Amino acid sequence: MVKILENKMIVPNICTITVFAPEIAGSVKAGQFAILRVDEDGERIPLTVSDWDAERGTITMVYVMVGKTTQKLATLTTNDTLATVVGPLGNPMEIDLFGKVICIGGCYGNASIYPIARALKEKGNRVTSIIEGRSSYMLYWQEKLKTVSDQLIVITRDGSQGKAGHIGNLKSILAAGTPPDRVIVNGCNYLMMRAAQETLPFKIKTIVSLNTLMIDGTGMCGVCRVTVNSSTKFACVDGPHFDAHEVDWDELAQRRKAYLSEEVQTLRSSMAQ
Amino acid sequence: MSEEPKPKPKIDLNRREMPKQEEHVRSHNFLEVALGYTAELAMAEARRCLQCKKPFCIADCPVQIKIPEFIQAIADGDFAAGVRILKERNSLPSVCGRVCPQEEQCEKHCALTKRGGTIAVGRLERFLGDWEAAQPEMALPELSSPTGKKVAIIGGGPAGLTAAADLIKAGHQVVIYEALHKMGGVLYYGIPEFRLPKAIVDREVDYLRRLGVEMHTDFVVGKTRSMDSILEEFDAVFVATGAGLPWFMEMSGNNFNGVYSANEYLTRINLMKGYAYPKNDTPIKRHRKVAVLGGGNVAMDCARTALRLGAEATIVYRRSRTELPARLEEIENAEEEGVKFHYLTLPVRTIGDDRFNVTALECLKMELGEPDASGRRSPVPIPGSEFILPFDSVIHAIGNSPNPLIPQTTPGLTIGRKGNIVIDSETGKTSKERVWAGGDIATGAATVISAMGAARKAASSIHEFLMS
Ligand SMILES: Cc1cc2nc3c(=O)[nH]c(=O)nc-3n(C[C@H](O)[C@H](O)[C@H](O)COP(=O)(O)OP(=O)(O)OC[C@H]3O[C@@H](n4cnc5c(N)ncnc54)[C@H](O)[C@@H]3O)c2cc1C
Ligand code: FES
Numbered sequence: 001m002v003k004i005l006e007n008k009m010i011v012p013n014i015c016t017i018t019v020f021a022p023e024i025a026g027s028v029k030a031g032q033f034a035i036l037r038v039d040e041d042g043e044r045i046p047l048t049v050s051d052w053d054a055e056r057g058t059i060t061m062v063y064v065m066v067g068k069t070t071q072k073l074a075t076l077t078t079n080d081t082l083a084t085v086v087g088p089l090g091n092p093m094e095i096d097l098f099g100k101v102i103c104i105g106g107c108y109g110n111a112s113i114y115p116i117a118r119a120l121k122e123k124g125n126r127v128t129s130i131i132e133g134r135s136s137y138m139l140y141w142q143e144k145l146k147t148v149s150d151q152l153i154v155i156t157r158d159g160s161q162g163k164a165g166h167i168g169n170l171k172s173i174l175a176a177g178t179p180p181d182r183v184i185v186n187g188c189n190y191l192m193m194r195a196a197q198e199t200l201p202f203k204i205k206t207i208v209s210l211n212t213l214m215i216d217g218t219g220m221c222g223v224c225r226v227t228v229n230s231s232t233k234f235a236c237v238d239g240p241h242f243d244a245h246e247v248d249w250d251e252l253a254q255r256r257k258a259y260l261s262e263e264v265q266t267l268r269s270s271m272a273q
Numbered sequence: 274m275s276e277e278p279k280p281k282p283k284i285d286l287n288r289r290e291m292p293k294q295e296e297h298v299r300s301h302n303f304l305e306v307a308l309g310y311t312a313e314l315a316m317a318e319a320r321r322c323l324q325c326k327k328p329f330c331i332a333d334c335p336v337q338i339k340i341p342e343f344i345q346a347i348a349d350g351d352f353a354a355g356v357r358i359l360k361e362r363n364s365l366p367s368v369c370g371r372v373c374p375q376e377e378q379c380e381k382h383c384a385l386t387k388r389g390g391t392i393a394v395g396r397l398e399r400f401l402g403d404w405e406a407a408q409p410e411m412a413l414p415e416l417s418s419p420t421g422k423k424v425a426i427i428g429g430g431p432a433g434l435t436a437a438a439d440l441i442k443a444g445h446q447v448v449i450y451e452a453l454h455k456m457g458g459v460l461y462y463g464i465p466e467f468r469l470p471k472a473i474v475d476r477e478v479d480y481l482r483r484l485g486v487e488m489h490t491d492f493v494v495g496k497t498r499s500m501d502s503i504l505e506e507f508d509a510v511f512v513a514t515g516a517g518l519p520w521f522m523e524m525s526g527n528n529f530n531g532v533y534s535a536n537e538y539l540t541r542i543n544l545m546k547g548y549a550y551p552k553n554d555t556p557i558k559r560h561r562k563v564a565v566l567g568g569g570n571v572a573m574d575c576a577r578t579a580l581r582l583g584a585e586a587t588i589v590y591r592r593s594r595t596e597l598p599a600r601l602e603e604i605e606n607a608e609e610e611g612v613k614f615h616y617l618t619l620p621v622r623t624i625g626d627d628r629f630n631v632t633a634l635e636c637l638k639m640e641l642g643e644p645d646a647s648g649r650r651s652p653v654p655i656p657g658s659e660f661i662l663p664f665d666s667v668i669h670a671i672g673n674s675p676n677p678l679i680p681q682t683t684p685g686l687t688i689g690r691k692g693n694i695v696i697d698s699e700t701g702k703t704s705k706e707r708v709w710a711g712g713d714i715a716t717g718a719a720t721v722i723s724a725m726g727a728a729r730k731a732a733s734s735i736h737e738f739l740m741s
Contacts, residue, residue, distance in 0.1 A: 023497050037454060043545060043554040044454075068554055084454045086491035215545070215555075218452050218493060218678060220462075220517035221537035225528050232521070232528065237678070251528055254629035258530040262556035 001081040005058060007074070010140045013065050014108065015074050016050075022057030024049070024087045030115040031093030031209060031241055034061065035217045037084035038072050045069050046214045046236070048186070049088060050111035051144075059085075062111035089217040090240045093207070095119045099181040103149070104130045104195055106167070109187030110141050112209065116184055118148040126150050128180070130173070132191070136161035167191055170198040180204060185244065189252055196244035206244040210235050210252065213259070227251050286390030289318040300580050300610040303466045303548055307371075312352075315400040319347035321385070322392050329382035330394060335726035338362040340379055340394055347397055353412075356405045359398065360414070364438040364481075365431060365725065367406060367473045368460060370399025373722045374600050406476055413483060417444035422739040425450065425507040427494045427679065430458020432513035432712025432724040434477065437486045439732035440511075445739060447485075448507070450492040452678075455544060458515050459713075460721070462544040463536065465574050467581070471543070495682035500708070509707050509735045512694060513728060516713035517676040521669045522566055526623030531560065531631035535571045535670035542578055560584045560666035564634050566620055567670035568597040573604065575668045576612045584666070587613040589620055591639050591652045615662070617641070619654055623667050633663045673718045691717055701731025709735055 006018040024034060033048045047061040063070050076082075093116050101120050105113035110131045121127045129149040133139045135158045146152050154162025155169050163169055174180070183206040185195040192208040199206040212224040212235040219237035226235050227248035233239060292308040293299070299306050310318065322344045330340040339358050346355035359366050373379075375395035383391045405411060422445045426433045429451035441447045455461045457474040482488060494500060494514075503510060519534030521527045541547040547557035563579040565572045568590040579586040588607070590597065593616045597604055608614075615636075622635040638658035645651040675693045680686060687695040687704035694703055694710040701709040711727030713719055 023492070027496070027498060038554075041546070041549075041553040043556075072554075084491050086452070086454070086493060087496065089493065089496055215537065215540055216453060218517065219676065220519070221540050222519050222521070222534040223537045227528060251629065255528065255530060259556045259558075262550070262558070 001083065002085040004076055004078060004080045004082065006078055007076050007080075009074070010062075011138050014062060014138075014140070015065065015070075016060055016062050016111070017073065017076075018058050018060045019082065019085055020057055021059050021085050021087075024085065025052045025054045025057050025059050028052050028059060028088035029092035030095060030119040032088035032090050033217075033240065034059065034085050034087030035089060035214065036061075036073070036082055038069060038076070039083050042072070042083060043069055044084065044215055044217070046089070046211070046217060048108070048112035048209070050108075050114055052115075059087075062108045064108055086217070090236055091238075093119070093184065093209070093241055095123055097124050100126045100128070100178065102128045102130060102173075102180045102183045104132070104167070104170070104183065104185040104187070104191075106132045106187035106191040109185070109191070110139060110145070112186045113184065114141055114144055114148065116186070117145060121148045121150075128153065130155065130170070132156070132167055132187075134158065167194045167198065170195055174199065174202050174204070182207065184208075189249065189256065192244060193247075193249040193253075196247070196249075200245055207241050208244040208247065209240045210242060210247065211240070212236075212252070212255065225255070284323070284385070284388070284390070285321045286385065286388055287321070288390050288393055289314050289396075291393070291396050296609040296611075299467065300577075303581055305470050306467050306606060309403055310396055310400045312350075312400075312404075315347050315397060316350060318393055319344045319397060321390070322348065323384050325384050329384070330379040330392075333378045333381055335378065335722045336362045336729055338379075338398075343401065344392070344394070344397055347401065352401060352404045355401045356412075359401050363398075363725070364435055365402075365477050365721075366398050367402030368431070368469060368477060369722055369725070370395050370397075370402055371469050371473075372460075372464060374720060376601065378722070406473070411480060411483075414442060416442055416484065419446070420444040420739060422446065422509070423448070423507045424735060424739075425503050425510045426513060427500075427503075427510065428452075428458060428513035428515055428712075428714070429456035429478075429488065429490070430513060430515050430712060430724065431460060431721045432515075432714075432728040433458070433511070434481060435725040435728035436511045436513065436711070436732040436735075437481055438484070439729055440735065441481070441484050441486050443732075443736045445736070446487075448487040448489065450494050450497075450503075451488065451490045452493040452514075453544065454490050456488060456490060458513075462540045463571070463574070465539065465543060465578050467577065468574065493678065495678045500679065500683040504707060507707075508739055509709065511701075511728070511731055511735060512679055512703070512708065512710040512714055513712045513724070514676045514679050514714045515724075516673040516718040518674040518692070519669070520672045520674065522620060522671055524620060524622050526625055526631075527669075529623055529625035529631045529667075530629050531558065531625075531666040532623060533666070533668045535565075535567075535575050535668055536673065538575055538668050539571075539578065542582075548582065557582065558666065562664045563587070563666040563668060564589050564620070564662065564664040565668045565670055566590075567672075568592070568599060569670065569672075570599045570603055571672075572668075572670035573599045573607045573612075575670050577607055577610060579666070579668070580610055580612060585613070586611075587615055587662075587664075589615045589618050589634065589636065589662075591617065591619045592649065593617055593641060596649045617652060619652070620667075621659070624661070631665055631667055633661050634667060635659060635661050673713075675714045675717060679714070693717055696731075699730065700734035701727060702734060707738075
């Protein structure tokens with residue numbers, strides 16, 4: 001049983017949860033995730049560890065309320081417990097002195113790129129962070145990101161803050177100024193795929209952190225299979241970070257949808273209760 | 274009084290059958306198929322044992338249970354004594370009585386086997402394990418006085434549980450680290466409820482807890498904490514992380530939705546209780562026609578599970594029935610329940626629709642050629658014999674490799690060609706100081722009892738090391 005220290009909605013439909021997990025807080029590195037299970041009958045879902053405090057023994061994750069599990073999660077409060085929090089899983093993001101790095105985050109990725117930007121900055125890179133969202137009220141963690149970035153660029157679809165538009169704006173950002181040595185993208189698979197399309201003509205190494213379905217997170221079940229560079233990889237142990245230009249995005253999108261009809265059914269029955 | 278010569282006992286060749294659920298009933302539920310002996314049946318079976326002076330059954334048992342002795346105790350109606358004899362050598366009798374391949378081990382050279390009346394050692398073992406569990410109080414064995422030494426065990430499958438039992442009885446402090454949220458390893462996530470009820474696994478785990486074994490679930494060694502950091506806190510480590518890396522047949526279409534590894538399929542049902550979906554949260558698809566690739570016990574488990582979820586289940590196997598590696602008992606159970614078998618059939622491609630869902634399997638017909646190294650006749654494809662079978666799900670049950678997490682994250686461990694941790698087969702010692710290993714992580718996917726046998730050897734070597 002893992003104790004919840006704080007669980008709150010920060011922007012519509014997106015919540016942060018902080019739990020007491022000292023072992024994980026002591027060993028997690030930027031880019032790793034944890035697997036959570038709300039209660040005994042619960043399913044296992046992966047969430048990126050977006051911040052942590054090794055001294056206090058806490059880890060923080062950000063989740064979007066999409067299915068039954070995340071909805072259930074959102075009803076819990078301080079001092080409630082979770083049946084499982086296991087991690088840190090997956091490989092850490094490769095952190096090195098690359099030179100100039102652009103970190104892009106959308107959705108939960110606003111948060112999950114934060115520790116990546118921080119680690120890159122500590123390594124001496126010049127870090128530009130880009131966050132994107134529907135509107136200014138959907139963005140969060142901007143102040144945190146500013147402290148670990150040389151520059152923060154905001155893109156909103158309705159133009160309520162920063163540049164108006166979407167990830168397609170990346171092209172103009174890349175074309176202006178010196179091109180980055182590496183681009184890292186975190187967020188929904190569509191955002192990552194689109195970003196990869198934008199960086200391809202510039203031949204910029206682009207790393208994405210794939211979010212697949214998962215069960216164990218230790219390489220045991222294979223539900224997290226993705227095709228990268230024409231070969232099958234298990235996202236939980238071989239990834240979740242891969243070269244965006246080698247990922248089979250169509251397959252990934254279809255595999256994510258595998259349980260869509262079941263999810264709709266569970267949501268319906270859980271709402272009816 | 275003159276001694277009367279004892280009449281030579283008449284040999285009873287009537288191996289007592291164990292009651293089972295009727296096939297048309299059981300194929301629709303997840304309850305255990307075999308119902309176990311009653312006390313009367315167990316005693317009748319036990320009385321058939323010839324009590325050989327030189328028993329082959331013991332020699333063929335990987336943990337050398339004193340089989341004739343516990344059988345005699347059953348024959349005498351002293352079940353408590355039987356349990357004591359059994360548990361001296363095997364801490365998981367209810368499990369082994371159910372899942373061991375007895376026909377390859379204790380029952381193989383039984384003196385009555387040649388005459389067609391093999392003693393049902395496994396059924397008797399199961400009877401005693403279950404009898405004990407049904408008693409109001411499970412007796413706890415004496416523990417040796419505390420040694421002050423600490424042993425960490427990585428992995429809570431049969432190997433880990435067995436080593437834990439031996440080491441705690443020897444007076445050491447024992448902590449098990451398990452990656453999943455339940456203890457039991459394959460016993461919990463792999464072997465289905467209808468063959469090994471999870472309540473039995475929980476019961477055995479609970480017994481160890483009462484003996485004082487400390488258990489941490491949701492703890493992945495190599496990730497949550499490194500092996501080297503664990504070695505700083507413990508005097509010795511036993512690695513029992515199993516063979517959890519699933520194989521897929523090399524062919525196209527493996528990533529369509531509806532394609533599973535046996536591990537995923539069984540985990541969704543057993544560990545995550547997907548059959549209770551949507552009451553439980555983990556979804557499971559209600560497929561209509563399921564193909565299971567492979568012919569071992571795992572394949573039978575998958576097919577019989579699919580059947581219980583309402584699908585038509587078909588085993589697709591490239592050799593013939595005689596070469597099926599599964600236990601005969603499991604094959605017969607599957608056949609009785611209505612699993613279909615496509616023999617001499619080699620899948621070559623999974624076909625899907627534009628929404629990435631499986632629609633069919635393309636196969637080749639095979640014929641049996643010359644016997645290969647394993648003595649089995651090897652199948653050879655018949656050119657031009659391609660044909661298509663419609664399915665909406667394909668489960669790959671062709672095997673697993675050792676779990677790579679510890680090998681990849683632990684410097685100083687010698688790793689074999691198949692990804693296994695290399696050990697000394699007598700002691701279980703690895704190339705790394707104070708680290709032992711055993712079970713599927715060392716041998717590749719094998720059996721529960723061989724994992725337990727390896728664990729007992731390692732535990733005794735660890736004990737020797739700690740006391741010197
Ligand atoms: C479906 C199926 C049916 C089977 N049927 C039979 C049968 O009828 N009879 C039979 O004898 N055998 C059967 N087997 C084989 C048998 O289950 C195994 O040989 C046996 O379980 C091996 O035991 P083990 O303790 O070595 O490993 P496992 O049972 O695999 O246990 C290993 C444990 O270690 C954990 N782990 C892995 N990595 C880590 C880590 N880094 N940190 C912490 N924990 C970790 C895993 O989560 C797992 O719980 C079957 C196997 C399967 C898959
Ligand atoms: S989540 Fe099971 S293998 Fe990756």
